[in-house]
Amino acid sequence: MANADGLAINLATIRKQYDLRGAAEACARHGISWVAPWRDQVASTGLDETARILKGNGLRVTGLCRGGMFTVDPNAIDDNKSAIDEAAALGAQCLVLVVGGLPTGSRDLGSARKAVADGIAAVLPHARAAKVPLAIEPLHPMYAPDRAVVNTLAQALDLCDALGEGVGVVLDTYHLWWDPNLMRDIARAGAGKRILAHHISDFLVPTRDLLNDRGMMGDGVIDFKPFRRAVEAAGYRGPQEVEIFSTADWWTRPGDEVLATCIDRFNTVC
Amino acid sequence: MANADGLAINLATIRKQYDLRGAAEACARHGISWVAPWRDQVASTGLDETARILKGNGLRVTGLCRGGMFTVDPNAIDDNKSAIDEAAALGAQCLVLVVGGLPTGSRDLGSARKAVADGIAAVLPHARAAKVPLAIEPLHPMYAPDRAVVNTLAQALDLCDALGEGVGVVLDTYHLWWDPNLMRDIARAGAGKRILAHHISDFLVPTRDLLNDRGMMGDGVIDFKPFRRAVEAAGYRGPQEVEIFSTADWWTRPGDEVLATCIDRFNTVC
Numbered sequence: 158m159a160n161a162d163g164l165a166i167n168l169a170t171i172r173k174q175y176d177l178r179g180a181a182e183a184c185a186r187h188g189i190s191w192v193a194p195w196r197d198q199v200a201s202t203g204l205d206e207t208a209r210i211l212k213g214n215g216l217r218v219t220g221l222c223r224g225g226m227f228t229v230d231p232n233a234i235d236d237n238k239s240a241i242d243e244a245a246a247l248g249a250q251c252l253v254l255v256v257g258g259l260p261t262g263s264r265d266l267g268s269a270r271k272a273v274a275d276g277i278a279a280v281l282p283h284a285r286a287a288k289v290p291l292a293i294e295p296l297h298p299m300y301a302p303d304r305a306v307v308n309t310l311a312q313a314l315d316l317c318d319a320l321g322e323g324v325g326v327v328l329d330t331y332h333l334w335w336d337p338n339l340m341r342d343i344a345r346a347g348a349g350k351r352i353l354a355h356h357i358s359d360f361l362v363p364t365r366d367l368l369n370d371r372g373m374m375g376d377g378v379i380d381f382k383p384f385r386r387a388v389e390a391a392g393y394r395g396p397q398e399v400e401i402f403s404t405a406d407w408w409t410r411p412g413d414e415v416l417a418t419c420i421d422r423f424n425t426v427c
Numbered sequence: 428m429a430n431a432d433g434l435a436i437n438l439a440t441i442r443k444q445y446d447l448r449g450a451a452e453a454c455a456r457h458g459i460s461w462v463a464p465w466r467d468q469v470a471s472t473g474l475d476e477t478a479r480i481l482k483g484n485g486l487r488v489t490g491l492c493r494g495g496m497f498t499v500d501p502n503a504i505d506d507n508k509s510a511i512d513e514a515a516a517l518g519a520q521c522l523v524l525v526v527g528g529l530p531t532g533s534r535d536l537g538s539a540r541k542a543v544a545d546g547i548a549a550v551l552p553h554a555r556a557a558k559v560p561l562a563i564e565p566l567h568p569m570y571a572p573d574r575a576v577v578n579t580l581a582q583a584l585d586l587c588d589a590l591g592e593g594v595g596v597v598l599d600t601y602h603l604w605w606d607p608n609l610m611r612d613i614a615r616a617g618a619g620k621r622i623l624a625h626h627i628s629d630f631l632v633p634t635r636d637l638l639n640d641r642g643m644m645g646d647g648v649i650d651f652k653p654f655r656r657a658v659e660a661a662g663y664r665g666p667q668e669v670e671i672f673s674t675a676d677w678w679t680r681p682g683d684e685v686l687a688t689c690i691d692r693f694n695t696v697c
């Protein structure tokens with residue numbers, strides 16, 4: 158069997174093929190030892206049962222996906238505290254934060270960005286007490302309107318500096334590959350001990366859908382090896398996590414084919 | 428008639444409705460005095476005839492669209508010199524440069540960015556002699572693969588600093604609105620006397636097509652007035668130029684409706 162050491166599977170990648178139990182068993186069959194479940198998957202399986210399933214299949218959790226949405230969810234503070242508790246119960250390495258886009262009808266990026274800083278600050282004591290690091294994920298600028306108003310690694314790191322201990326960043330190739338300051342800022346993230354996760358997927362040309370047309374590593378334009386070298390040089394030793402949303406392609410294929418391809422590309426392309 | 432002072436129309440906005448002569452006459456009818464033609468429109472009309480049509484309709488040229496493509500066109504240097512000559516013949520305020528994306532099969536952003544700097548440097552003496560400023564247009568990061576590897580205003584300004592006199596930037600709301608450093612970098616562009624053009628269109632939610640689904644000002648998420656104030660505070664006094672590519676919407680409407688809407692939104696939203 159191909160070597161899956163150092164590989165994690167974000168369960169969104171195989172969410173159309175499996176429920177949580179099926180996904181866990183499939184990952185275990187392929188020799189994968191790290192996964193990232195989504196909260197809706199955990200909720201429909203039950204938190205305790207999820208923990209049992211993952212443990213029974215020898216799986217550890219990189220990040221729980223996801224908290225955040227501070228700009229658009231009036232219940233965001235309580236909901237993020239619940240997400241922190243769930244992450245703690247699953248032994249997750251971090252809680253991934255997709256911070257939220259512009260509120261409906263708003264064009265005020267500055268206020269939305271302030272709401273993100275305030276929201277994370279409000280839940281940070283709870284996260285520190287639970288020993289769950291909060292992982293701010295800067296998203297590609299094309300998601301600024303409706304998903305995340307944190308759009309560069311430098312911006313996320315500035316936020317970390319302002320917030321102090323207990324927060325860090327997700328480095329996702331899909332979101333960050335284009336940034337002219339990428340290498341500088343990965344080094345900065347490492348120097349500040351802020352790297353909590355490393356996600357991988359490829360940027361396709363053409364991209365047919367802004368959200369759900371991510372590519373398997375090697376099928377797009379991203380140069381993965383320099384990215385990985387920079388992340389390792391910055392001191393991160395955790396797994397690389399495949400996170401692919403793909404309505405027209407990978408979500409339509411058999412789960413075993415998707416996982417085998419992830420492992421193959423991880424070993425050859427990344 | 429509504430006031431179109433300070434408004435320019437990029438002729439891509441009405442390219443499906445009119446040929447160059449028709450577009451010029453329509454703009455003149457609406458009291459518009461600035462246009463930006465594309466080179467294919469100029470070529471099919473003829474350069475001298477284009478100049479006559481524009482002059483006969485009282486139209487001046489903001490920028491000629493476009494030069495660039497240094498990363499992908501083996502004939503880019505000669506072609507950009509021709510574009511410079513055409514811009515001079517039309518009395519254009521600048522030649523807009525869409526610098527080019529990754530060459531087919533390449534994932535090497537660093538080399539592509541170097542090729543852009545080298546390409547502009549190679550044609551810059553010709554541009555200076557012709558007194559045609561070269562306007563580097565930073566494009567939204569979603570176009571890094573296939574259109575332009577210059578993706579932030581700061582990156583474009585660094586390029587200008589390295590190149591010296593005779594180059595500047597296009598400030599396009601669609602490409603730049605999300606940038607956390609936007610206000611800082613617009614001020615920097617002004618301080619360096621680098622602002623050569625100000626393009627406007629809106630970012631729609633959802634965006635159905637990466638290239639040809641731009642919105643009319645007011646229909647998306649961009650806050651135009653602070654952008655305009657920053658550009659004016661930075662010392663730019665030229666027109667704001669509407670540039671909308673819109674397969675499913677504005678390209679299907681009567682040209683008079685498109686132009687009237689541009690003028691109305693310019694006066695109310697921008």
